Amino acid sequence: MNAPGGLTHSPLSVELAPGKDGLRKAGCMTGFTIAHLTDAHLPLHGGFSARELLGKRALSALNWARSRRALHLRTIADRLRADVMAHRPDHVAMTGDAVNFGLPREFGGAAEWLAGFGPGEQVSFVPGNHEALVAGVETERDARFAPFIASDRGAGWPWVRRRGPVALIGVSTAIATPLLYAKGAAGLAQIDGLRAHLSATRGLCRIVLIHHPPTAMSKPRKALRDRKAVAAAIAEAGADLVLHGHNHKSQLSWIDAGAIRIPVLGAPSASTPPGTGHEPAEWRLITISAEGRGHRIEILRRAVTATGEFADRGRFSLPSAS
Template identity: 40%
Template sequence: MIDITLAHASDPHLTMDSLHIRPRDLLNKRALSYLSWQRRRRRHQARTLQRVMDDIIAHDVDMLALTGDLTNLGLPDECAQAARWLSRLPMPVTVIPGNHDALVRSDWHETIGRWSAWMGPLPFPYIRRIGPVALIGVNSAHPTPCFCAAGSIGARQCARLATILDETGRQGLYRVIMIHHPPLARLTTPRKSLRDADGFAACIARNGAELVLHGHTHVSTQTTMPGPVGPVPVVGVASASACVADPARAASWNRVRISTLPDGYRTEITRRIILPGEAPLGTPPIIFTATAASPRLSGISSP
């Protein structure tokens, strides 16, 4: 038996307190996000994020899967700061961008491209292997108009995703899709949704996957979407830096333990919640198995 343990975290929104923000940096959509950050900066705290990371480290994970929004404005200096933060983490990391990382059109090499060391071979979707687990990084983050935080993957990326899922499925790999925006419309408002969620859902329904991980909503959720032989778990997680008392929105991470079986895989998912002033709390685990015939799920519920 092979056991692989993933940590899923998202939306750390690293603090900008040490960065010099110039007026010319805000002559675009970034101005609105800067005002939002100023209004909500007390909600996203560096010490809360550190508590999350300390808890992840204490659980000795094999890989940290980060589903976007490392920054607030997607500025080059922010992306460089995020790269330094990633380089100091004591475990392997796989990262995809979020909408805040791609607020406006920017030079790839000066912004998100600084995180290439923590991605797989591009273009998106990329693949990173860890034993029998294939982490498939999908990019749903693209510049959008003001007051819009929606995402899309596009026809070309969707076609490539279908090919990757088919190939990795034939190899018997455990396929984990990482995407920033939730792939189900009911999980967020139209302004923040995945615009081509129907295309993504059709791809999963045809080609399958074992698990979909996302962020973006700042709410921890557990639901499913149809797959070719049964439901595919879809798991979201709250912001890793959110210092709030609501357990659904408090800083959290998902511990995903994947174990090989003679005819498939067993997955156990526990959400670790970091509430202000309290010790980390673990939820009862969700356990499901997947075989070539069909997945059998226990404990999955719609939000």
């Protein structure tokens, strides 16, 4: 299905049949491994002061009390972390919304939680809209998450981190928005930086980490404002995979780049229990190995079950975009 701007997109079904949307059934291989998780929404706020409940936070606190606190459980997030660690990935990547209200104490708690996966050089993070629920928190946020956003080249966004055969490029789409909106934006400077990082790391398996998908997978009030420009930069410079969060769903979409398609993969929340009517918590073990002139990308899905434990939900591989 063709989308505006030359993008193609399709939902990722629970059962991935061989050949569906260019996917292949995966076998067992060894290679560099990355655990991808997203949208943990860790309940770390510990109550609010009257000043903290001004503006958008007040509505978010009401939504949390009414429904969201049943959708995001710390016990599930902690079990997911234990399951990730049992698989001993080479790297862990989280694509935003570690917190709920953008409070400085939440940033500190989320950073401690991420540190449970390993030292900063083995864990990468990009913020989501809940890390920017109100304006003016960027400096505090980035200071708390500093070990997980440290770039190999200078400071600021976007960052680039070379790990083994992989180049991870992190883009922040976290911006403050009005009530009832959860949009994101990268901005021209980040888009130029993204293009430069992707161009400078050709030959490596280039993986973009971003919270809002750069394809037409979100509702308008939650979409990435400059998604077409972000997608165009990725298509121009090339990439092997884009990992995102935000929608709390298993999603696969594509960025058309001439004769190839670049996969854009989203995951459910890392803390949702089963039986809520929403996709239960899931993380992915991504294995990157050499294949011809490009890279083979295989993905193992691990999801929470009715017993509260994590189990395999299926494997698939993506066609090389190199």
